[in-house]
Amino acid sequence: MSETFKLLLNLRSLRAVSREISLDQLQESLEKLTQVVNERTQEEEQLHAENKERNDKLEAYREMLIADGIAPEELLGLMSAKPKKSTRPPRPAKYKYVDEDGQEKTWTGQGRTPKFLVDKNLEDFLI
Helix, strand or coil, X not given: CCHHHHHHHXXXXXXXXXXXXXXXXXXXXXHHHHHHHHHHHHHHHHHHHHHHHHHHHHHHHHHHHHHCCCCHHHHHHHHHCCCCXXXXXXXXXXXXXXXXXXXXXXXXCXXXXXXXXXXCCHHHHEC
């Protein structure tokens, strides 16, 4: 909290500072502070009215759903369910080879070339 707010919110400090300024300056400060408070009050009332209007609309929609036999929780469940991401099927193997350990392996032709196939002619290993 800034020093100004501490000063405004502490009555003892406010009295001490008010002794240092003239009555006219104090009156002017009061008018400006009153204007700021009034503006803020209007903003809060407008915000409250907007929220009330929004809540009234939500309640009306809720009542319409219930009248149509739809539970609001059911609708929320449908809305929050994440659509399943379609996964593509794995690529079929394009090359077949037997590595140095004697194991038979396959490679799709995508990604890093297996060490065993680096210096070889790939056409010899096509499936």
